[in-house]
Amino acid sequence: MVKEQESFEVKLEKAKVILENLSNPELSLADGMKKYQEGISILKEASKMIEEAKLEYTKLQNSEENK
Numbered sequence: 001m002v003k004e005q006e007s008f009e010v011k012l013e014k015a016k017v018i019l020e021n022l023s024n025p026e027l028s029l030a031d032g033m034k035k036y037q038e039g040i041s042i043l044k045e046a047s048k049m050i051e052e053a054k055l056e057y058t059k060l061q062n063s064e065e066n067k
Contacts, residue, residue: 011046015039 006014018039022032 008046008049011042011049015042015046018042 018035021027021035022039027035
């Protein structure tokens with residue numbers, strides 16, 4: 001089964017929720033570390049999406065300049 005890719009905005013919203021969860025003083029260290037790792041993973045995916053969008057934009061810009 002193929003996992004559908006989430007949008008950039010969904011990833012940012014998930015990271016925001018994780019950040020809010022991390023500020024909970026009742027969160028255990030183990031759970032906090034899991035949430036932190038999950039947040040870092042989501043932010044890396046979002047960052048990759050930005051880089052891919054930049055590359056696509058550059059390609060489009062270059063193809064318009066070469067017309």
